[in-house]
Amino acid sequence: MTAAAAAPLAVVELQDIRKIYTQGELVFEALRGVSLTILQGEMVALMGPSGSGKTTLMQVIGLLDRPSSGSYHLAGRDVTTLGENDLARARNEDIGFVFQAFHLLPRQTLLENVEVPLVYAGVPPRERRARALDLLERVGLADKAGSRPSQISGGQKQRVAVARALAGSPRLLLADEPTGNLDTRTSEEVMALFCALHAEGTTVVIVTHEADIGAYAERVVRVRDGLIESDRQQVPRRPGVAAPLPVAQAVGEA
Amino acid sequence: MTVQAGETVRPVPASAPARPRRGGGIGLGGAFVIAWRAIVGTPLRSILTALGVIIGVAAVVALTAIGQGSTAGITRNLESLGTNLLTVQSARGGGGGSLVRAGPRQTVTLKDAEALSTAFGARIAGVAPTAQSSVQAKAGDLNAQVTLLGTWPAYETVRNSPVASGSYFTQADVDGRKRVAVIGAQVVTDLFADTPDPVGQKVRLSGVSFTVVGVLPDKGNSGFGNANSQVIVPLSTYIQRFSRTNSASGQPTVSNVYLQATDKDDLTALVTDVTDLMSTRHEQTDPDNLDFSVQNQADSLASLNTITNTLTLLVGAIAGISLLVGGIGIMNIMLVSVTERTREIGVRKALGARPRDILTQFLVEAALLSLGGGIIGIGLGIATAYAGNSFGISPVFSATPIVVAFVFSALVGVFFGYYPAARAARLDPVESLRYE
Ligand SMILES: Nc1ncnc2c1ncn2[C@@H]1O[C@H](COP(=O)(O)OP(=O)(O)O)[C@@H](O)[C@H]1O
Numbered sequence: 126m127t128a129a130a131a132a133p134l135a136v137v138e139l140q141d142i143r144k145i146y147t148q149g150e151l152v153f154e155a156l157r158g159v160s161l162t163i164l165q166g167e168m169v170a171l172m173g174p175s176g177s178g179k180t181t182l183m184q185v186i187g188l189l190d191r192p193s194s195g196s197y198h199l200a201g202r203d204v205t206t207l208g209e210n211d212l213a214r215a216r217n218e219d220i221g222f223v224f225q226a227f228h229l230l231p232r233q234t235l236l237e238n239v240e241v242p243l244v245y246a247g248v249p250p251r252e253r254r255a256r257a258l259d260l261l262e263r264v265g266l267a268d269k270a271g272s273r274p275s276q277i278s279g280g281q282k283q284r285v286a287v288a289r290a291l292a293g294s295p296r297l298l299l300a301d302e303p304t305g306n307l308d309t310r311t312s313e314e315v316m317a318l319f320c321a322l323h324a325e326g327t328t329v330v331i332v333t334h335e336a337d338i339g340a341y342a343e344r345v346v347r348v349r350d351g352l353i354e355s356d357r358q359q360v361p362r363r364p365g366v367a368a369p370l371p372v373a374q375a376v377g378e379a
Numbered sequence: 380m381t382v383q384a385g386e387t388v389r390p391v392p393a394s395a396p397a398r399p400r401r402g403g404g405i406g407l408g409g410a411f412v413i414a415w416r417a418i419v420g421t422p423l424r425s426i427l428t429a430l431g432v433i434i435g436v437a438a439v440v441a442l443t444a445i446g447q448g449s450t451a452g453i454t455r456n457l458e459s460l461g462t463n464l465l466t467v468q469s470a471r472g473g474g475g476g477s478l479v480r481a482g483p484r485q486t487v488t489l490k491d492a493e494a495l496s497t498a499f500g501a502r503i504a505g506v507a508p509t510a511q512s513s514v515q516a517k518a519g520d521l522n523a524q525v526t527l528l529g530t531w532p533a534y535e536t537v538r539n540s541p542v543a544s545g546s547y548f549t550q551a552d553v554d555g556r557k558r559v560a561v562i563g564a565q566v567v568t569d570l571f572a573d574t575p576d577p578v579g580q581k582v583r584l585s586g587v588s589f590t591v592v593g594v595l596p597d598k599g600n601s602g603f604g605n606a607n608s609q610v611i612v613p614l615s616t617y618i619q620r621f622s623r624t625n626s627a628s629g630q631p632t633v634s635n636v637y638l639q640a641t642d643k644d645d646l647t648a649l650v651t652d653v654t655d656l657m658s659t660r661h662e663q664t665d666p667d668n669l670d671f672s673v674q675n676q677a678d679s680l681a682s683l684n685t686i687t688n689t690l691t692l693l694v695g696a697i698a699g700i701s702l703l704v705g706g707i708g709i710m711n712i713m714l715v716s717v718t719e720r721t722r723e724i725g726v727r728k729a730l731g732a733r734p735r736d737i738l739t740q741f742l743v744e745a746a747l748l749s750l751g752g753g754i755i756g757i758g759l760g761i762a763t764a765y766a767g768n769s770f771g772i773s774p775v776f777s778a779t780p781i782v783v784a785f786v787f788s789a790l791v792g793v794f795f796g797y798y799p800a801a802r803a804a805r806l807d808p809v810e811s812l813r814y815e
Pocket residue numbers: 146147148153155173174175176177178179180181182
């Protein structure tokens with residue numbers, strides 16, 4: 126590929142994406158022709174009412190689900206035709222997921238949770254341990270590396286989830302309602318973390334239906350009934366916590 | 380090196396590991412760690428899951444050890460009763476007579492024994508005819524039920540039954556129909572508990588007074604009949620005083636004639652020659668329907684081995700069935716486990732697990748459960764076999780059943796774990812993440 130040095134790379138290029146769910150007799154079109162380009166280094170908020178298709182779109186972008194039709198290029202590569210194993214590899218290497226319900230593995234320690242993507246990448250134990258510890262440090266939880274998810278708060282869980290999402294150095298960080306289960310204060314902490322990562326150059330896509338959260342993004346894409354309703358740039362809100370950088374200080378325990 | 384815009388810029392943290400990675404997925408080691416977590420995380424459930432395998436393997440290990448132990452015991456007993464041994468006795472059901480008959484009709488006579496003892500010269504080391512019955516023994520005011528055995532002095536060597544103190548009676552005692560007796564250890568306990576040395580004491584057998592000349596050692600209570608409550612007397616005296624059985628021709632009969640061959644390799648030939656001689660003496664014409672039988676001790680051992688092999692087969696069948704049941708138990712719980720961990724599977728897939736990684740994880744878990752069950756089962760089986768020891772059978776452990784049980788339990792895990800694991804591997808990530 127020969128992109129001009131000045132033009133930023135399109136990480137996500139969706140062309141007329143449709144997603145049709147069939148449940149027995151019922152046929153439901155959750156995405157009805159979505160075209161969307163997300164450039165490297167952007168921070169995008171996907172907003173819209175409940176049931177509008179945000180999660181479905183996110184799952185398509187995150188290679189968890191295949192679109193019924195349309196084309197999808199991830200960092201220039203056509204990923205609509207990938208097989209099961211290549212999809213898994215792409216999820217592992219290119220995508221970092223953060224879920225509303227955290228989805229940490231309950232039996233594993235926080236360190237082991239962060240290691241999971243590296244385990245599937247086949248990184249040797251010593252190396253992945255060191256890297257996972259680094260990441261826990263960045264989200265201010267290095268001292269809790271040996272704890273279990275049940276022993277920490279919701280905000281802390283989401284920070285661990287972010288560390289885990291970052292473990293494989295993904296091109297794209299996807300977060301589906303990452304603050305949906307958090308109170309205002311911890312929401313702001315987590316958003317400060319995303320803003321800091323964005324400031325470092327990470328491409329971030331956040332699904333939310335809360336205006337407060339969407340305000341942190343520099344670009345807001347509104348979805349309604351499976352279609353993109355609007356797509357505009359905005360001046361992002363600065364994280365309320367003092368200085369966003371360095372990350373560890375911004376979000377670490379006082 | 381020219382860096383193209385975007386292409387090689389990985390913005391997220393600077394300490395990113397170098398690519399390409401090994402790309403090998405979790406591998407067996409990684410799967411082992413995850414599976415181990417799952418197993419020790421719910422110990423009781425894991426044990427219950429593996430219970431079928433535990434019991435199956437324990438049963439196999441214990442049963443084979445006890446079986447081999449008792450076979451070894453019986454073999455030892457058989458061999459302790461004399462080596463190179465041939466036994467001549469009346470045919471079961473009585474040759475030529477009615478087929479339906481309560482017991483063997485005595486056809487082997489004292490004269491047969493005498494003929495056998497002279498016919499084979501140096502090929503035979505000793506001959507001991509025996510006749511026996513149960514009688515009341517008395518000494519002072521103590522009494523006991525004993526097995527009275529009339530025989531010849533050669534019994535000592537032919538049946539490998541030496542005295543502990545005193546001596547056997549002699550040929551002279553037989554010729555003179557002397558009332559002398561060699562008594563077993565139990566008889567000593569019952570009748571001569573307070574007497575320091577029973578040798579020289581009197582014992583009344585069915586009212587007839589005998590002098591004790593020898594005492595047999597304690598032979599333990601294993602073996603056939605109770606060797607310790609034996610009283611051995613000269614056969615001539617026995618026939619004169621106690622025998623009520625005669626052959627059709629009026630000759631006194633004996634129950635067995637034991638012949639000890641000089642050379643083990645001559646046993647088979649000797650069986651033929653003894654059979655020929657006896658057939659002539661008994662005027663037998665149908666070799667398939669003789670009125671006596673000649674048994675080779677080696678044949679008894681061989682038939683014992685046949686029984687052992689049958690038992691081994693039976694144990695194998697039990698093993699197969701219980702491992703099958705155990706495997707189904709594992710499959711059942713693994714299916715439940717996959718359902719319960721649907722979300723975990725979804726998360727793992729979202730983080731880059733390939734179907735094969737999930738398959739390996741659950742397969743290893745099932746194999747580990749079943750292998751762990753196998754190991755616990757082996758331990759339990761050994762313990763059970765030793766517990767059986769207190770019933771008088773010392774277990775004999777051999778590697779084969781233990782190794783086979785071990786290998787089979789591992790295979791059961793893989794076989795019955797495959798279906799649940801494959802189901803887990805096929806789960807749709809979106810559906811699994813949505814699963815509550
Ligand atoms: N697996 C599915 N089968 C059928 N319908 C689905 C499925 N997943 C989502 N939908 C439907 O698609 C629509 C969009 O869902 P979703 O993307 O989750 O919306 P959002 O995240 O914006 O709330 C909803 O009406 C939902 O009911």
